[in-house]
Amino acid sequence: MSHGATLGTAILLFTGTIRLPAQVELVPPVRATRGLQLRWTDPGTNHVYTLQARDRLRGGLWLLPSTPEDWPIASPSWTDPDLHAPARFYRVLALPPVQRGHLLEATYRTNFSTFQIALLLALAGVNLVPAHAVQVYKLEYETIGPWGEPTHASAAFVLPNGPGPWPLLSYQHGTILRTNDAPSATDVTGELGIGVVFASQGYATVLPDYLGLGDSPGLHPYHHARSEATACLDALRAARSWCARLGVPLNGQVFLAGYSQGGHATMALAREIERFHLGEFDLTASAPMAGAYDLSGATADDFLTGRPQPNPYYFAYLLAAYQSVYHLTNSLADLLAPPYNTLLPPLFHGHVSGGSINALMPSNPLLILQPAVLEAFRNERDHPLRQALKENDVHRWRPTRPMRLYHCSGDTDVTIANAQSALASFHQQGATHVQLVEPLPGGTHATCAYPSLLQALQWFETLRR
Numbered sequence: 001m002s003h004g005a006t007l008g009t010a011i012l013l014f015t016g017t018i019r020l021p022a023q024v025e026l027v028p029p030v031r032a033t034r035g036l037q038l039r040w041t042d043p044g045t046n047h048v049y050t051l052q053a054r055d056r057l058r059g060g061l062w063l064l065p066s067t068p069e070d071w072p073i074a075s076p077s078w079t080d081p082d083l084h085a086p087a088r089f090y091r092v093l094a095l096p097p098v099q100r101g102h103l104l105e106a107t108y109r110t111n112f113s114t115f116q117i118a119l120l121l122a123l124a125g126v127n128l129v130p131a132h133a134v135q136v137y138k139l140e141y142e143t144i145g146p147w148g149e150p151t152h153a154s155a156a157f158v159l160p161n162g163p164g165p166w167p168l169l170s171y172q173h174g175t176i177l178r179t180n181d182a183p184s185a186t187d188v189t190g191e192l193g194i195g196v197v198f199a200s201q202g203y204a205t206v207l208p209d210y211l212g213l214g215d216s217p218g219l220h221p222y223h224h225a226r227s228e229a230t231a232c233l234d235a236l237r238a239a240r241s242w243c244a245r246l247g248v249p250l251n252g253q254v255f256l257a258g259y260s261q262g263g264h265a266t267m268a269l270a271r272e273i274e275r276f277h278l279g280e281f282d283l284t285a286s287a288p289m290a291g292a293y294d295l296s297g298a299t300a301d302d303f304l305t306g307r308p309q310p311n312p313y314y315f316a317y318l319l320a321a322y323q324s325v326y327h328l329t330n331s332l333a334d335l336l337a338p339p340y341n342t343l344l345p346p347l348f349h350g351h352v353s354g355g356s357i358n359a360l361m362p363s364n365p366l367l368i369l370q371p372a373v374l375e376a377f378r379n380e381r382d383h384p385l386r387q388a389l390k391e392n393d394v395h396r397w398r399p400t401r402p403m404r405l406y407h408c409s410g411d412t413d414v415t416i417a418n419a420q421s422a423l424a425s426f427h428q429q430g431a432t433h434v435q436l437v438e439p440l441p442g443g444t445h446a447t448c449a450y451p452s453l454l455q456a457l458q459w460f461e462t463l464r465r
Helices: 114-123 192-200 225-246 261-277 295-304 313-326 354-358 371-379 384-391 417-428 449-463
Strands: 012-015 018-021 026-032 035-040 048-054 077-080 089-095 103-112 134-144 150-160 166-172 204-208 250-259 282-289 403-406 434-437
Touching: 026 089, 048 077, 103 114, 103 150, 103 225, 114 192, 134 192, 134 225, 150 192, 150 225, 166 192, 166 225, 166 261, 192 204, 192 449, 204 225, 225 250, 225 261, 250 261, 250 449, 261 282, 282 449, 295 384, 295 417, 313 354, 313 384, 403 417, 403 449, 417 434
Parallel strands: 012 089, 166 204, 166 250, 250 282, 282 403, 403 434
Antiparallel strands: 012 018, 026 035, 035 077, 048 089, 103 134, 134 150, 150 204
């Protein structure tokens, strides 16, 4: 339905991988004090609901409208606060409820002594002394997919040895294509090592694998902000549950950090906590690092220059993920020019490395697009890919908790314009406690990582109880 018309639509009930028709119908909207009140029929069984909206009857993307409440929605009604939209169409997905963050299984993996951690730090050239030995676990837990459907995910969890109490820290990892490169599946030479170092400093550190990586099914929804946030939030819940079972005390503080894609995920998670869950998690501070926060602006503008990219597979990965989530067109191949329309689609199944995909791509990733698709993307403000990018921008909100953005000006993988755009947006909205720090002047995406992590840790130490 739009603000002035009723739209008849088929509503689907998601039950695992099976879709069955559910008797859910939207009823005519009613203008209320707080906005346009939408209601729909309750099928009479145990459901929650995800509402989607778009601004045209045919074409355009179904997107999650902005809402002041967490989702999926528990009751069969919702109020759209935007009464000034010229037209908007809605549909409702009826879904089985999920016990989000419910711990399904915890598996002990290994432990590291302070001597082993000190050796790891020395080999990495990091001047830091470990204060605690650590234990590493793998957690599997319930969560939701991009539209609120039930799924499960995994995470690594690294606990310091000692009496505690410890603050919780969630570290969001960078871009991963292969499922077995996720933190819960790797050894200390991967990003799990960062969790080991944080834990050695006295932080109970959870490292979410994200959806579609580790033991989570399906294609990873790369740079999909809401599912990054919900998967990470539910990993924090699972980690807290495991601490309670082990009798490990926590001090109530929560810190967030992440690099590259993890910077984007960290900002998405901070937004999710501040909007919906501050009563559950005391967010002390967050440190997004080198993230593509302004996907529809700074990141898209950078790609559209046509300059050679250090990792052109990022762009192909994004296309594959957004096609999977949003159905930009009939298939990923329909977006791609020969020979990429046959070469690339089979590679995003979780077993091929980014380097292998880079070897098949031009350094200017725009060349993988069909010319007509590229022309439309350049010139149409409401192009489906632009809509998807805008929905996954993570800088259009007002943080109330301390945040430091770490980014280096020599980064050509994710340009510092993303952090500058985020900082300007936050300051414009009155969040003056957000800062941008360049930890290594002129540093690249690779050389900026360790200085960013160390300076974030030093900052966290000034805030912990």
